[in-house]
Amino acid sequence: MITNLINEQLICLNLQATTKEEVFVEMIDLLHKQGRVNDKDQFLADIHAREELGNTGFEEGVALPHAKSGAVSEPAVAIGISRSGIEYGAEDGLPSKLFFMIASPDGGANHHIEVLAELSSKLIEDGFIDEFMSAKSAQEALGLLLAKTEPSETTPVADKGLLIGVTGCPAGVAHTYLAAEALEKAAAELGYEMKVETNGSIGVKNSPTAEEIERAEAIIVSCDKQVDMTRFAGKKLVKTGVKAPIKDGKGLINQALQAATYQVSGEDAPAQTESKVSQARSDLYRYLMNGVSHMIPFVVTGGLLIALALALGGQPSEAGMAIPEGSMWQKVLDVGVVAFTLMIPILAGYIAYAIADRPALAPGLIGGWIANNGSFYGAEAGTGFIGAIVAGLLVGYFVKWLVSINYHKFIQPLVPIMIAPIAGSLFISSLFIFVIGAPIASLMDGLNAMLTSMSTGNVVLLGIVLGGMAGFDMGGPFNKVAFLFSVGMIASGQTQFMGAMACAIPVAPLGMGLATIIGRKLNLFEESELEAGKAASAMGLVGISEGAIPFAAQDPMSVIPANVLGSMVAAVMAFSFGITNSVAHGGPVVALLGAMNKPLMAIVCMIAGSVVTALVAISLKKMRQAKAQAALA
Structure with missing residues (x-):
């Protein structure tokens, strides 16, 4: 890659700049003279x-300014040397002397990342920086940069076993690849x-398989961003920041080999006593967890704002709980509705x-939005969180297959930023609109007809x-139809149906809030669920059933049956009373605002459910x- 992006005219061995800003301007001028940048001011702004x-x-006087910019007409790397050094704000506090400015076209391939990865192998080489700084001509400097590293005859044969490393920095650029090169060399x-x-x-690359993790001697996680740690349970492991291997790769490896x-821990799983259970969690569970963890803030924020608005500003009316137009509480409600509208797409997006x-x-978010909006496929309501899970899984596996195809080298860079997102979006939207949508609309019509036919029958059966x-x-089609x-x-004067529904609606969030209180000491819930339980309780008090969605999405096999049984009990009791x-x-x-004929009994029904x-x-x-646990014993 470097050979295609650099030439002697893009190397300046004696920069005249005395400040960081002047370095940028002087090096951008090199790029502009070579026709690689067509708008110097725009590229400077992007830098x-x-x-x-x-x-x-x-460290060691190296700086790597880079940018993806619409001002770049052709990808390139400019190299400059400041003999006196520039105060650049480097992390070791020392002046910067060697500069690599990487220009990558906006919307094109991730040239800057690929070049950084390739440069890393050079910058890690012992003596390379000093040798490059000593170059007498641009031709000599280019030769050093392009020279192939000959394997050392003294390098031991890799026969002591496998090590696994994980590197990553917040920006996901230079340190990520410098640390990786340092670990590989050490x-x-x-x-x-x-x-x-x-x-x-550009995403997670080169992930180890379960078999590789199993046979690894030790794990080195040098990462300043969150990674999945549960997969490494039971292995010797050391966890550090991303800079540690750059400073002392060998020492870090030896530390890992001696580690416990x-x-x-509690940060990675419900409880330490469940470490074996955590190891056995399927990939599907981890995908759901990722979606749920990102969705919870939206559920909590939206639910509590809506609950606050309805509790303090709401008034019972024939159309439901009404808040005066233009009031402060209406604005609070509107903000809460925005968060609630986003939570389902967020669930789908982060599963994908x-x-x-x-x-x-992107296609996961789009699929979640379409799944939750019945207007796309002619239904009165969307598919709710169940549709979001389906959309996220379908998109995720489709895109995973799409990016795994061996494309031509000119097309490959477009796959993650253009081909996969567009194809994934068209795939999931077409699936919901033309395939899944019609059955959902028919299902809702059929459920409504069934309830209508049952409305004159046995109240116990109807309550069930x-x-x-x-x-x-x-919030999905079943809930919405009911x-x-x-x-x-209500319009026909039969308010007992809404009475039963009003008692059943809060049971799921109130029940799961109560479950987190009872189950706290049993290590049944994660910390995020315990916090979500508090918000769910508040939402249940004002009749927002969506407060239980995070629990149902995370563990549907336990939570959905519990919600259904509890809601049945509340509805049957309401009809009976x-x-x-x-x-x-x-x-x-x-009930407290006087819209129900027997408020005390209604609350008893809700509590029982x-x-x-x-x-x-x-x-x-x-x-x-x-x-x-028995399966792992």
């Missing part, structure tokens, strides 16, 4: 924008085979991201069906936990 993300001055000198996973700005075996990295993020639908998907059916019955509700809303707030949900959820979780 500054990159510097704002993190200083590109590194491992080779010590006689070990080394495989390094890089968590760079890594046990999954976990499977196929950044190329899958209505309550079960309310608790099944929390809710809209009940609202429609003759509870009615005249507004299109549910939860304790409706919530207790059932909590107990069933805990029981199912414990059974699943015991089964998993």
Whole structure:
């Protein structure tokens, strides 16, 4: 790659600049004279924008300013040497003397990342920087840069076993690859085979397989960004910042070989006692967890803002809980609705991201939005969180397959930034609009017809069906059909259906909030779930069933049956006690504001259903936990 991007005219062995800004201007002028940059001011602005993300001055007097810019007409690397040194803000506090300015076209390949990776192997070589600084001509300097490194005859044979490294810096650029090169070089000198996973700005590359992790002698995680640590449980492991291997790769490897075996901590799993269970978690579970963890802030933010607005500014009306137009609480509600609208696409997007990295993020978000918006496929309601999970998984696996194809070298750079996102978006949107959408619309029509035909039948059976639908998907088609059916019955004067629905609606969030309180000491819930439980309780009080979505998305086999059973109990009790509700809303707030004929009994129904949900959820979780532990024993 370097051979295609640099020539003697792009090398200046004696920069006249005395400041960082002057270095940029002088080197950009080199690029401009060679026709590589067509707008010097724009490229300078883009270089500054990159510097704002993190200083590109590194150790040993090297600086790597770079940018992707629309001002770049042809990718290139300019090299400059300042004999006196420039105050660049380098991390070791020393002046910078050797500058590599990398220009990459905006929207094109990630040339700057590829060049940084290639330069890393040179910069890590002992004596290379001093030798390059001593070059007498641009021709000599270019020769040093392009010279192939001959393998050392004294380098031990890699017969001591396999080591695995993970590197990554916040910007995902230079340090990521410098650290990887340092680990590979140190491992080779010590006689070990080394495989390094890089968590760079173009995504996670070179990830070790489960078999490779199993046979690895030790793991070195030198990363300043979050990585999946659970896969390394039971292996000798050392965790450091990304700079550590650059400074002392051999020492770090020796430290890892002497380290204790890594046990999954509370930051990585529900509890230390479940470390074996964590190891056995399937990839599917990790994908769901990634989506749920990113969704929870949206659920909490949106749910609490909506709950606050309804509780303090809401008034019961025939159309439901109403907030006066133009009031402060209306604005608070609007902000909450934005967060709630985003949570389903976020769930889908980050499930897809976990499977196929950044190329899958955009189509995952788009697929989640379409899945949750029934207007795209002629349904009264979207598919809710279940549709988001389906969309995320489909997009993720589709994009993962797409990027795995062996493309021509000219097309390959376009795959992660253009081909995969566009193809993934068209794939999932077409699937929902033309394939999945029609059955969903028909399902909703069929469910509505079924409820209508049952409306004159046995109230216990109707309560079971209505309550079960309310608790099944929390905002999805089943929940929406039951809710809209009940609202429609208010117009005909039959308010007992909305009474049962109002009692069933809050059961899922209240039940899961109660479950987190009871299950706290049983290590059944992760820390994020315990926090989400508090928010779910608040949402349940004002009738927002979506508060239970994070729990259902993370562990559907335990949570959905619990929600369904609890909601059934609440609905059947409400029908049996003759509870009615005249507004299109549910939860304790409706009873307290006088919209229900028997507010005390309505709250009893909600409490009973919530207790059932909590107990069933805990029981199912414990059974699943015991089964998993028995499988590993």
